[in-house]
Amino acid sequence: MARAIILMADSLGIGAAPDAESFGDVGANTLAHLLQAYKQETGKALPLPNLSRLGLLDACEAAGKEACEASQRQQPQAAWGYAKELSSGKDTPSGHWEMAGVPVLFEWGYFPNTVPCFPQAFVDELCKCADIEGILGNCYASGTTILEQLGEEHVKTGMPICYTSVDSVFQIAAHEQSFGLDKLYQVCEIARALLDEMNIGRVIARPFIGTSSADFIRTGNRRDYSVLPPAPTLLDKLAADGGEVISVGKIADIYAHQGITQKHKAPGLMNLLEKTSELVDSAPDHSLIFTNLVDFDEKFGHRRNAVGYAQALAEFDAFLPTILNKLQEGDLLMITADHGCDPTAPGTDHTREYVPVLAYTPGLKNAPLGERQSFADIGQTLAQWFNLSALEYGEGFKASLNKA
Numbered sequence: 001m002a003r004a005i006i007l008m009a010d011s012l013g014i015g016a017a018p019d020a021e022s023f024g025d026v027g028a029n030t031l032a033h034l035l036q037a038y039k040q041e042t043g044k045a046l047p048l049p050n051l052s053r054l055g056l057l058d059a060c061e062a063a064g065k066e067a068c069e070a071s072q073r074q075q076p077q078a079a080w081g082y083a084k085e086l087s088s089g090k091d092t093p094s095g096h097w098e099m100a101g102v103p104v105l106f107e108w109g110y111f112p113n114t115v116p117c118f119p120q121a122f123v124d125e126l127c128k129c130a131d132i133e134g135i136l137g138n139c140y141a142s143g144t145t146i147l148e149q150l151g152e153e154h155v156k157t158g159m160p161i162c163y164t165s166v167d168s169v170f171q172i173a174a175h176e177q178s179f180g181l182d183k184l185y186q187v188c189e190i191a192r193a194l195l196d197e198m199n200i201g202r203v204i205a206r207p208f209i210g211t212s213s214a215d216f217i218r219t220g221n222r223r224d225y226s227v228l229p230p231a232p233t234l235l236d237k238l239a240a241d242g243g244e245v246i247s248v249g250k251i252a253d254i255y256a257h258q259g260i261t262q263k264h265k266a267p268g269l270m271n272l273l274e275k276t277s278e279l280v281d282s283a284p285d286h287s288l289i290f291t292n293l294v295d296f297d298e299k300f301g302h303r304r305n306a307v308g309y310a311q312a313l314a315e316f317d318a319f320l321p322t323i324l325n326k327l328q329e330g331d332l333l334m335i336t337a338d339h340g341c342d343p344t345a346p347g348t349d350h351t352r353e354y355v356p357v358l359a360y361t362p363g364l365k366n367a368p369l370g371e372r373q374s375f376a377d378i379g380q381t382l383a384q385w386f387n388l389s390a391l392e393y394g395e396g397f398k399a400s401l402n403k404a
């Protein structure tokens with residue numbers, strides 16, 4: 001019996017990567033800084049008994065060289081380490097694909113940080129094909145700020161709000177009722193096809209509801225349109241080997257639906273965790289349950305809400321025993337992240353950081369994994385766990401998972 005569960009804590013970086021300077025991210029440390037902010041705001045240390053037992057705090061202190069103060073801290077009883085990223089970007093697909101053995105070694109297409117930022121010929125073609133009169137935005141923006149600024153004009157004119165960031169993304173925000181969700185998805189599909197030649201990693205639908213700029217709010221109907229990973233990933237290999245690859249949350253979208261055999265969506269952190277836990281009950285032998293916990297990134301990291309991030313992390317921690325107590329011989333739980341998004345850093349973008357590599361199988365004792373040279377070590381270890389042929393990238397650490 002071999003099963004694995006990946007809990008991908010989206011944006012939970014644990015210290016500036018060696019190449020952080022070239023990303024403008026010197027000193028970034030998502031986890032250490034949210035712990036500090038929480039302590040400062042509440043006067044108390046954040047309780048993280050379960051994540052500390054899985055080695056998260058030790059990994060962060062080793063990677064980020066900053067003390068991590070949390071209450072109810074435990075000694076690690078798991079394999080724990082930290083990994084740097086080989087991929088050229090600090091975006092979500094790069095992090096996810098690399099972890100599955102396919103680092104992004106080419107440069108994505110990016111839009112210039114100018115106003116307007118999108119090429120006029122592309123905008124003209126998009127408007128013609130999608131039958132819209134024009135677009136609003138056409139700039140770098142935070143997705144919530146731009147709703148406050150342009151949401152009402154969008155509802156009045158019917159022109160979608162298009163914006164980007166330092167990531168290779170083309171994001172389209174539109175009102176679910178006045179513009180219509182189906183129409184938004186259609187416009188995204190048209191944009192996706194037009195942006196392939198510019199090598200833009202993702203088009204993202206950002207539907208929202210509400211009556212005025214005072215109460216516009218994004219809904220859970222976000223959809224990501226990714227380009228295909230450049231090579232088969234661990235997911236493709238496991239699916240081809242007859243395994244079950246179970247996507248929870250936006251995993252399927254991030255891998256462009258490649259190598260996925262089951263898809264489950266659920267709104268919000270706790271529902272995603274509940275769904276994951278349910279699947280642990282029913283997933284057969286030779287299956288991977290892969291869950292993306294997007295709230296950390298979308299609701300707290302990009303919003304620069306350090307205390308909210310900390311509270312969500314404590315909720316995650318408190319839920320973990322529900323999953324841990326179900327694990328049986330042959331089950332491997334991994335916790336990691338795809339990039340950082342330090343809520344105390346300037347701007348609203350991701351930060352280039354080490355990510356945690358935590359692994360637990362019943363009976364495992366303290367097993368330090370040290371610094372890993374690529375996120376692909378995770379995929380390689382899973383390839384070993386599932387007895388698949390080796391991936392092209394990554395150094396597996398299955399040997400460290402033997403019970404001490």
Ligand SMILES: O=P(O)(O)O[C@H]1O[C@H](CO)[C@@H](O)[C@H]1O
Binds near residue numbers: 144
């Ligand atoms: O500000 P919002 O719309 O959340 O956008 C963020 O979400 C995108 C995808 O993760 C990032 O590139 C960043 O721009």
Ligand SMILES: [Mn+2]
Binds near residue numbers: 010011091297338
């Ligand atoms: Mn991400």
Ligand SMILES: [Mn+2]
Binds near residue numbers: 298341
């Ligand atoms: Mn993000």
